[in-house]
Amino acid sequence: MPLDLERQRPDDAGADTDAAAVAGLDALDTPTVVATPWWRKLLSTWLPPFVALTLFVVIWQIVWASAITSEFKVPAPAAVWDEFAATVADGQVWTILWTSISRAFIGFAIALLIATPLGLLVARVAVVRAAIGPLLTGMQSLPSVAWVPAAVLWFGLTDATIYFVVLAGSIPSIANGLVAGIDQIPPILPRVGKVLGAGGLTAARHILLPAALPGYLAGCKQGWAFSWRSLMAAEIIAAGPLLGFGLGAYLKQGSDFSNMPGVIAAIFLILIVGIGIELLVFRPLERRVLRARGLAS
Amino acid sequence: MTATLERSAPVRRTPAVALTGVHKTFGSGPSAVTALRDIDLAVAPGEFVCLLGASGCGKSTLLNLVAGLDRPTSGTLDVRTTRPSVMFQESALLPWLTAGRNVELPLRLAGMSRKERRARAEELLELVRLGGQAAKRPHELSGGMRQRVALARALAAATSVTDADTPGLLLMDEPFAALDAITRDVLQGELLRVWRATGITILFVTHDVREAVRLAQRVVLLSSRPGTVVREWTVGANSERLHEEITARLREVITSHAA
Numbered sequence: 083m084p085l086d087l088e089r090q091r092p093d094d095a096g097a098d099t100d101a102a103a104v105a106g107l108d109a110l111d112t113p114t115v116v117a118t119p120w121w122r123k124l125l126s127t128w129l130p131p132f133v134a135l136t137l138f139v140v141i142w143q144i145v146w147a148s149a150i151t152s153e154f155k156v157p158a159p160a161a162v163w164d165e166f167a168a169t170v171a172d173g174q175v176w177t178i179l180w181t182s183i184s185r186a187f188i189g190f191a192i193a194l195l196i197a198t199p200l201g202l203l204v205a206r207v208a209v210v211r212a213a214i215g216p217l218l219t220g221m222q223s224l225p226s227v228a229w230v231p232a233a234v235l236w237f238g239l240t241d242a243t244i245y246f247v248v249l250a251g252s253i254p255s256i257a258n259g260l261v262a263g264i265d266q267i268p269p270i271l272p273r274v275g276k277v278l279g280a281g282g283l284t285a286a287r288h289i290l291l292p293a294a295l296p297g298y299l300a301g302c303k304q305g306w307a308f309s310w311r312s313l314m315a316a317e318i319i320a321a322g323p324l325l326g327f328g329l330g331a332y333l334k335q336g337s338d339f340s341n342m343p344g345v346i347a348a349i350f351l352i353l354i355v356g357i358g359i360e361l362l363v364f365r366p367l368e369r370r371v372l373r374a375r376g377l378a379s
Numbered sequence: 380m381t382a383t384l385e386r387s388a389p390v391r392r393t394p395a396v397a398l399t400g401v402h403k404t405f406g407s408g409p410s411a412v413t414a415l416r417d418i419d420l421a422v423a424p425g426e427f428v429c430l431l432g433a434s435g436c437g438k439s440t441l442l443n444l445v446a447g448l449d450r451p452t453s454g455t456l457d458v459r460t461t462r463p464s465v466m467f468q469e470s471a472l473l474p475w476l477t478a479g480r481n482v483e484l485p486l487r488l489a490g491m492s493r494k495e496r497r498a499r500a501e502e503l504l505e506l507v508r509l510g511g512q513a514a515k516r517p518h519e520l521s522g523g524m525r526q527r528v529a530l531a532r533a534l535a536a537a538t539s540v541t542d543a544d545t546p547g548l549l550l551m552d553e554p555f556a557a558l559d560a561i562t563r564d565v566l567q568g569e570l571l572r573v574w575r576a577t578g579i580t581i582l583f584v585t586h587d588v589r590e591a592v593r594l595a596q597r598v599v600l601l602s603s604r605p606g607t608v609v610r611e612w613t614v615g616a617n618s619e620r621l622h623e624e625i626t627a628r629l630r631e632v633i634t635s636h637a638a
Binding site: 101103104105107108110111112115270271273274276277278279280284288289292293295371374375376 | 446448463464467469471473485488508516521532536562565
């Protein structure tokens with residue numbers, strides 16, 4: 083870069099001594115970060131849910147002990163625990179969990195592959211949006227369990243039925259999340275991309291997709307919840323020899339045998355998996371993305 | 380000394396930007412709004428020109444035309460530089476990238492190698508006095524620092540294709556308007572320093588007479604609705620008198636809209 087000192091004007095000579103002023107302003111203006119100690123963070127995250135859970139079990143125990151209703155309807159917490167421990171002891175719980183979780187993951191992965199281009203199309207192509215945008219939103223309010231009877235007739239009692247229901251449940255959420263994410267991009271960012279030399283696919287790669295990431299992730303999170311819900315519904319309703327024995331089937335079996343502790347153990351397992359994936363996969367991912375943008379502490 | 384010029388300023392070399400008879404109309408039919416009418420403007424390479432005007436004078440529209448974000452309805456627009464780079468009122472940094480990556484982005488889009496662009500970004504951040512801050516995220520920086528990162532990024536874009544004969548063109552759309560007075564004052568000084576150090580051509584839009592007089596070599600006053608060039612001044616030594624003169628003229632232009 084050539085230095086052109088001829089242009090120096092006398093009345094601006096003072097501007098060059100501004101280095102110190104700049105440094106001072108920066109020091110004054112920079113946002114300060116207050117760090118909380120790790121143990122306090124841990125305590126504030128884990129203590130409240132732990133207390134709530136303990137209270138719940140205590141109340142449950144009291145209700146059972148007061149015998150206001152029959153043992154058949156409200157079993158003792160200990161009985162549910164024993165049922166659960168038994169399935170763990172003979173290893174059955176792992177095959178049940180694996181059957182359901184692997185299905186949910188495969189279904190979710192396929193849903194991602196379909197929903198992502200679909201969402202991009204709906205967000206960026208006006209005709210496509212006008213044509214299927216409202217449908218996509220409407221699909222979200224249709225309980226995916228409503229697809230089960232149709233899917234059973236189409237595909238019989240096979241894995242295809244299960245996957246169809248899972249996809250029908252999760253694709254609209256993921257696609258809608260991406261559309262919302264793109265819609266919420268501040269209009270200045272695509273303009274900046276343009277003046278910096280990004281157009282077409284480069285703009286999508288460097289501006290559009292990263293800018294839409296928070297909304298997309300929120301959609302994925304909801305898509306996961308929907309696919310897990312749909313999977314359970316499908317597994318409960320569609321049971322057959324060709325279908326593996328998953329959590330839904332386990333729940334159905336408990337109900338068929340009037341085994342209340344088994345039913346409650348199954349419900350807890352379904353909940354634990356749903357919450358576990360959310361806490362282990364989506365929460366950290368989302369926090370990382372939001373924190374990088376200064377949207378979460 | 381304040382020199383008052385005719386409409387066309389003396390341009391020694393081929394202008395970096397030349398607008399001839401540029402019109403810009405938004406919409407059509409009876410609801411059409413004329414934003415710019417018959418604009419003639421030439422900016423020499425390496426020159427610092429301020430476009431001054433009240434709200435609604437179409438100065439941002441004019442800048443968008445030069446930036447290539449919009450097309451003139453009629454007239455010719457000649458931009459003889461590499462792609463002009465733009466700095467907006469908001470820093471418009473990409474919030475998911477660090478300061479360094481933000482500056483690197485235009486270089487990356489221009490196909491510069493990773494090592495080269497990293498060195499160049501560090502150099503530019505150094506130039507805006509943000510050396511060593513490349514790893515910071517935009518939200519970890521103050522408004523003034525963000526605006527300086529945006530300046531470094533705009534400089535990176537303007538100089539991504541280096542050519543000694545055609546200095547880059549930097550378009551600035553009220554870049555300091557959202558900052559507090561002290562920061563603005565310091566950044567104006569910084570901008571002048573950077574301009575001298577790089578020899579870049581700057582077209583700067585503002586509604587602040589003092590800012591225009593302090594920064595520019597030439598001030599162009601635009602009228603409002605539709606925007607036309609009212610008058611031009613070259614800035615000489617007696618900036619205080621010029622400030623008064625321009626303010627009086629600007630007041631006249633604004634008052635004419637009172638009816």
